Amino acid sequence: MENNVIHIGIIGLGAIGERLMNLFQTREDIVVSAICDTSKARLQEVAETFTITNKFTNYQDLLDRTEIDAVYVAVPPKFHEAIVLAAISAGKHILCEKPLANSVEEAERMVDAITKTNLVHAMHFPLNYQASLQQFEQLFKDGYIGELRRINLKMHFSHWPRLWQQSDWVAGREQGGYVLEVGVHWIQAIQRIFGKITEVRSQLHFPEDPSLCENAIIAEMKLENGTSVLIDGLSNIGGEEQLEFAAYGTDGTIMLRNWRQLLAAKSGEALQELEISFGNGNNLISEFVKAIHGEKAELYDFQNGYDAQVVLEALRHPINNDWQKLN
Template sequence: MTNSVRVGVIGLGAIGLNLLRAFAANAEVQVTAVCDVDAALVETTARPFAASAWTDHRRMLDEVDLDLVYVAVPPRHHHAIALDVIAAGRHILCEKPLALTLSEAQDMQRAAQEMGVVHALNLPLHGDSGIETFHRLVQNGGLGALRRAELNLVFPQWPRGWQQNPWIGGREQGGPIREVGPHLLHVILSTLGPVARVWAHTEYPANDPDACEMAALGTLELANGLLVVVSCLTNVPRPEQVSLTVYGSTGTAGLVNWATPVAALGQAPLESVPVERAQEAAGTRLVRALVERVRGTASESDLVDFTMGVRIQAVLEAWEGSSFAGTWVDVVQA
């Protein structure tokens, strides 16, 4: 098959525009249509690609021949727009988190499976060579019996400087746990196993009922009994930190700066671990996998599908439920 994969993009915020460029850089992709509620932005964005410009995604789906649609709108719009995309029989890539609620995420998963379309979630750490190295360090038994894991999220500013928009700092859709959490939850679920229950405490600004969390502390209890302690802190005079550490009886492995693997045996200091293959830009890797899946030439493992999206959403919902109730909350298993 030599025809280009025709792609439509719905949502032209910072993340949507970034991945749009990755689509455009792939010689086997044609950016065919773009859609956003901002008419001027749509026109400006569409012009270099000779793409059609739309402010109504339903009209775009009705009037443009597309193979794949990327949904990059804020989370509370994922459910309705994704169901429209799936009902139109288009393959779909969706931003994370998959939806605003677990029930919405389950709807999207069920619809995509019933329609038989390719369904994927944009989690750039998937397939990263540093993450793969970390996974092997944990899984090969060299750490001994696993004792504990720690996830630390520190942000000197939230929202981050490049991420200023009306919703990312809001309690309904935004916040670091919902925005950054899915990336690391995917690593935890894929490397350490399913989460059985959650305990969480969340701190919100006292003078703004609509603002997202400024701090959070909690524990994920995995189905195998391992505990993952989660600490999140924003707006402190420290550099950004996104790290995951797994402690074993004979060694330790971790990720620093999101995806750099480190390890140590015994009481030795943690040191960087060489990755086994060259790093590749996440967008490039994702777009290639999408093209191959749409054409039926790649395995399902090359993408994060909506099933993992539902599993992540179940943990997020349990976290929010525990924060409200002040008790352990069981995670619904997908």
């Protein structure tokens, strides 16, 4: 690493890969020194837009470059494991997209491999750095809602895949669907704020085409203390997209609506939108950089990714509509 500048390689240049590429470009302590995508057309387009000369269709060619300190893996979920394991062998620090993998077994192998190294490993779970969720968490910890009685997650989509993410895999059953794409953000956040999810009972509904992902989910999960977490997911319906994450307590309710809007109410009051006035100011990329420089950082790592994957896979793979106990 020269002059403390981190050389990063990006593998996967789709909707989200480009989003982080734009963030990397705003920094002086990071150089995107190589990019990789199996789509030649996409690779060429991104190389031209961002003036990057080292471009590869095979990720191993990128990993073989010795000047690269870290990689950002932004390919669809079923390709995470192979690329992450190769990146570990190449000794690169890793920022991986969520979900960590496409099965618990894959996620476990990734955690096993990374924990044998001193490499930095981080997941892109952006909710953790969002002031609205941090303020939600603070209200909860300050006792605003009293004793927690229930958590509800509502995911209603007029279009799935959403109009900004029209990739085939997102619509597919193998590695797509909104339980995986969207649900995993909230599973991770729930476990961070409220503790481990220990039981899951899930009902999924699918369209007739066996290649397509769920069009509905009704699920109940339990926290260690028995508190229920309900999931109500529905797609391809009328109205606008509605995403609501709410914690109901003996004295009050707090809710995040459409990711960023924070609402709260005490018993008998109407929900009111709160101004976002709280937040630790951390962001994932700065924290990733700090960790690579050996400083203390707020990162959500592969273990957090694994813990979310265990719950995610129980939701995606119901067993006779019965409760599944999670280890």
